[in-house]
Amino acid sequence: MNTLNEVSELAAAYDLVVIGAGPAGMAAATLAAGAGVSCLLVDENPAPGGQIYRGIGSTPLTERRLLGEEYWKGAEIASAFAGSAASYLPQATVWQLSPERELGISRGGRTRMIRATRVIMATGALERPFPIPGWTLPGVMTAGAAQILLKTAGVAVSGKVVLAGTGPLLWLIAAQYLAAGKRFDAILDTTPKGSWRKALSELPRFLASPYLRKGLRLMATVRGSARVISGVTALAAEGSDHLTQVRYTVAGRESVIDADHLLLHQGVVPNINMASASGCAIDWDDEQLAFVPRVDAWGATSVGGIAIAGDGAGIAGAEAAAERGRLAALDALAALGRITPAEKARRATPIRAVVTRYDRGRAFLDRLYRPAEQFRVAADATVACRCEEVTGGQIRDVVANLNVLGPNQLKSFLRCGMGPCQGRLCGLTVTETIARTRGVDPAEVGYYRLRAPVKPITLAELATLEHSEAEIKTVARG
Numbered sequence: 163m164n165t166l167n168e169v170s171e172l173a174a175a176y177d178l179v180v181i182g183a184g185p186a187g188m189a190a191a192t193l194a195a196g197a198g199v200s201c202l203l204v205d206e207n208p209a210p211g212g213q214i215y216r217g218i219g220s221t222p223l224t225e226r227r228l229l230g231e232e233y234w235k236g237a238e239i240a241s242a243f244a245g246s247a248a249s250y251l252p253q254a255t256v257w258q259l260s261p262e263r264e265l266g267i268s269r270g271g272r273t274r275m276i277r278a279t280r281v282i283m284a285t286g287a288l289e290r291p292f293p294i295p296g297w298t299l300p301g302v303m304t305a306g307a308a309q310i311l312l313k314t315a316g317v318a319v320s321g322k323v324v325l326a327g328t329g330p331l332l333w334l335i336a337a338q339y340l341a342a343g344k345r346f347d348a349i350l351d352t353t354p355k356g357s358w359r360k361a362l363s364e365l366p367r368f369l370a371s372p373y374l375r376k377g378l379r380l381m382a383t384v385r386g387s388a389r390v391i392s393g394v395t396a397l398a399a400e401g402s403d404h405l406t407q408v409r410y411t412v413a414g415r416e417s418v419i420d421a422d423h424l425l426l427h428q429g430v431v432p433n434i435n436m437a438s439a440s441g442c443a444i445d446w447d448d449e450q451l452a453f454v455p456r457v458d459a460w461g462a463t464s465v466g467g468i469a470i471a472g473d474g475a476g477i478a479g480a481e482a483a484a485e486r487g488r489l490a491a492l493d494a495l496a497a498l499g500r501i502t503p504a505e506k507a508r509r510a511t512p513i514r515a516v517v518t519r520y521d522r523g524r525a526f527l528d529r530l531y532r533p534a535e536q537f538r539v540a541a542d543a544t545v546a547c548r549c550e551e552v553t554g555g556q557i558r559d560v561v562a563n564l565n566v567l568g569p570n571q572l573k574s575f576l577r578c579g580m581g582p583c584q585g586r587l588c589g590l591t592v593t594e595t596i597a598r599t600r601g602v603d604p605a606e607v608g609y610y611r612l613r614a615p616v617k618p619i620t621l622a623e624l625a626t627l628e629h630s631e632a633e634i635k636t637v638a639r640g
Contacts, residue, residue: 163244166251169267169274176202176249178494179265179278181256181436184212185236185480186472186487187284188243193491195248197500202249202278204256204267210240212286213306214480219244222316228341229313230334232376232480239484258614259283259440261465268619272626280467280494283437284487287430287473290452290533291591292327293540295398297426298548301405305335305427318344321422324408326350326397329429329531330373333380340387348419349384350410351392352428354534361529371523372481396536399424428533432474435584439612441465446605449528450477451538452590453609460493461486469493477528482520485513539595546595547588549581554595561599569593569610579610582618 166172180191183205191203211218215236226234243250251269258266263278289304296302305325311317318339325336325346336349361368368374384390396411400418408421431452438444443456443464454476461469471490472483489510496506540546540554560566560575569585569592572578578592579585585592589610597604 163246164249166249169251169254169269169272172202172251172267172274172276173200175277176200176279177498178202178280178282179204179276180282180284181259182212182284182286183207183210184284184286184472185215185239185484187212187282188239188487189484190282190284190471190487190491191248192243192246193488194494195246197495199495199498199500202251204251204254206253206255208253210243211236215240216310217314221313223313223342229338236480255617255619256436257617257619259436259468260614261441263467266614268623271623273619273623275627280497281469282461282487282490282494283468283470283474284472285433285436285474287477288433288586289427290429290431291587292426292428292537293544293546293554293591294537295541295544296400296405298545299399299401299405300403301401301422302399302424302426305332305425308425309335309338312338312342318342319423319425322347322420323423323425324348324350324419324421325425326352326394326408327427328353328533329427330377330527331430332427333377333384335425335427336384336388337380340384346388347421349388349390350394350397350408351390352394352397352534352537353392353531355393357530357532360532361526364526364529368523368526372520373523373527395534428537429531430473430477431590432476433586434474434609435586435612436616437463437470437474438609439614439616440468442468442470444609446603447476449525451532461490462493478524479520482517485517488513538591539598540591546591547576547578547581549583549587550577552576552578557592557595558599561596566596567600568596568608572596584612584616585610
């Protein structure tokens, strides 16, 4: 691994650029660089690992049981990447990827434009928005953010802590916190009671997946060490300047619990902002209740030369993400003429077997942990767009009275999606709120129309771009 420290060290062009150093990105870059192509991996974090393996080479938690054996599987992927010939630019932001595969990259206040023959986006997943009353109060954070604190700094949130939501990651984070010696004052499980019935048809496939034993072990560990309250149908964070209590409803009965911190989680969804801004086709997936890029069996998108690997192409988990990264890399190598189509197919066969193994339980998990609508669609007085402080009621009023059809029209009236997060924290909430108000499917409503820069960038950074003599003369003539 050749670590670069400045954008000035970047070459003007690469055979392959990989965006994101999670399991998919590391695996893709390692395989591609091993075939002799010029490969660059760009990542926002200071070290490889992504979200699931964050801090894998630097975490202060050296006792393996604290984060679990699943976490330490990332060490092998990170080690292979470190030993590869790939170039690596950490703490850098890719703010543009054009359909012509021109990338805008910033690091340390300076920006550079480079070109790639092939691009693999491995931008991973985001935690699903969880718009409840009071979710913008200090003291309320995502469970994933709390997990990052634990992995990178060995720090657990202090005081009275309540964990609330649904999904496999909720149980994993709870188990990790308990192993680190942190007690939860309560775990509020918002999994709808009818979910088991809806997931039942997928149970046989789930029983044959690797998730079963791991999931049962996690849930047994957590339920044996924490107060778990199931069947929660309403949730609110309360306090004036800071969270002081959590109000929840079970079977029609309201209860209140004191809390200094509320950790929210109801699953993860693909991070599609860069894919959308690059012109890749995006579809609504009703199983995962999210928009996902349209990709083929190799991760190739509708835009030539651009592929997506890992959870950014659809949630499947860390193990499957690494294998999908390798599939995308094989496809890139074949397109670059480094391997034959026959070799690509041969090498892909065992990789697909692993992906299939992990895919067996996905549908069961999606149906079982499908978040309830009241936790996906903002109530009238609840903030839906945090950046612009727009409530669910404001969205409904504009949609009903001004005949707004989708999120892009809504921007003109309420600025939803135009803040620093660029829709990451409100996109799905806004789409589903509009869909429910209009009485149509989210697929018909669509998502924000995104353009570069896909991440905030300052004018000072843009001013550092180098210009060719021809570009300077063109401006001077104008």
